[in-house]
Amino acid sequence: MDSTRPRRNRLSGHYPSPQHRPQLQTSETKEEAFRASEGQDNPDRVNKLMAAGHIKEIQFPEWLSNVVLVSKPEGKWRMCIDFRKLNKACSKDFYPLPGIDQLINSTSDCELLSMMDASQGYNQIMLAPEDRKKVSFITSEGTFCYVVMPFGLKNTGTTFQRLVDKIFRPQIGRNVEVYVDDMLVKSKKAEEHFKDLEETFSVLRKYKLKLNPAKCAFGV
Secondary structure (H helix, E strand, O other), rough: OOOOOOOOOOOOOOOEEEEOOOOOOOOOOOOOOOOOOOOOOOHHHHHHHHHOOOOOEOOOEEEOEEEEEEEEEOEEEEEEOOHHHOOOOOOOOOOOOOHHHHHOOOOOOOEEEEEEEEOHHHHHHEEEEEHHOOOEEEEOEEEEOOEEOOOOOOOHHHHHHHHHHHHHHOOOOOOOEEOOOOOEEEEEOOHHHHHHHHHHHHHHHOOOOOOOOOOOEEEO
């Protein structure tokens, strides 16, 4: 099957291929007894993840991870999943990431640049169905597993880099550079920039990748 061909998916904006797979170094499963601590999860956050189709309830997880709270600059708290034990059991994906210096040097003779950031980029890639039981966590609301690739899981950056390298291959080095979920459109001539953006947006629409407008800057 052509893995670059877009397929219909009930989760708008999710790119269904390639799927992320946490490659465990052992065939043993790890189901430990956890107790959801009061205040360590946010029911509203769980409900939002459910409504977005990012997680689902599960009865028989293969691995369980705890919920942790991480402080945000504005004084709020973010609910995160502690995947450290699962990550230790996963093999490392050695797919290469581009060098930052190389990306910067590639823009030296460009007249206009546009920077774009994928909206919740990792969550736009699906987890392989057979691996979802491994990416489970427990809260006071119950036990859940991720349907999409979550933040904090090992090798997620390389999975996303592999995706953007594949879909932007005809443009990389010519008018686009990509580093994980950050994309840069570059034009040697200012009058070519609109056409370069159109070409990039066409790829984003084809593969249903969404951007975060608050983290995008155009024509700088």
